[in-house]
Amino acid sequence: MPRYRTRPIEIEAARFDGELVGEWDKKSKKVTPGTCPEWFPANLQCFAATHMARAVAADNGGTVTRCNDRLYIGSAALGAMEAAPGDWITCDSQGVLGICKPDVFGRKYELVK
Known part of the structure; x- marks a missing residue:
């Protein structure tokens, strides 16, 4: 059986x-x-009464919502995701936002110099 690896x-x-x-x-x-x-929706503002904020990511039509210390990202490509403090927010070459836990991010990515 052939083996495959992820393209860089x-x-x-x-x-x-x-x-x-x-x-x-x-x-x-x-x-x-x-x-x-610049790729993250800068208009995400907290509504003081509810501690919630919502913005639409213009590039991919997804939504970003903050509620207390959680960030919720919804996109057609990846579905609904929840980020906790310390998580990485990613943006791929097509502008799709995603979430990656710190331990996975450290194993999967390295800094481009």
């Missing part, structure tokens, strides 16, 4: 800390404010 692909990724999406500061274990990537 490049993605963009940022961490979610329960509040922000962006570059991870290892020392504080929080996202550095102002580092939200």
Whole structure:
């Protein structure tokens, strides 16, 4: 039986800390404010009364919803996903957002230099 391996692909990724999406500061274990990537819906704002926020990702028609310290991403390609603090938010070459747990991300991806 033949064996196969995944083709190398490049993605963009940022961490979610329960509040922000962006570059991870290892020392504080929080996202550095102002580092939200361009591909992530910047108009995601929290509604103070319900602690919920919702935005539509223009590129792929998916939705991003934040409720308390969780982030919910829905897309036609991947379905509904839930991100917890510390998870990676990914964006593939077609603009589809996804979620990857830190241990899986560390095994699957390496920094492109």
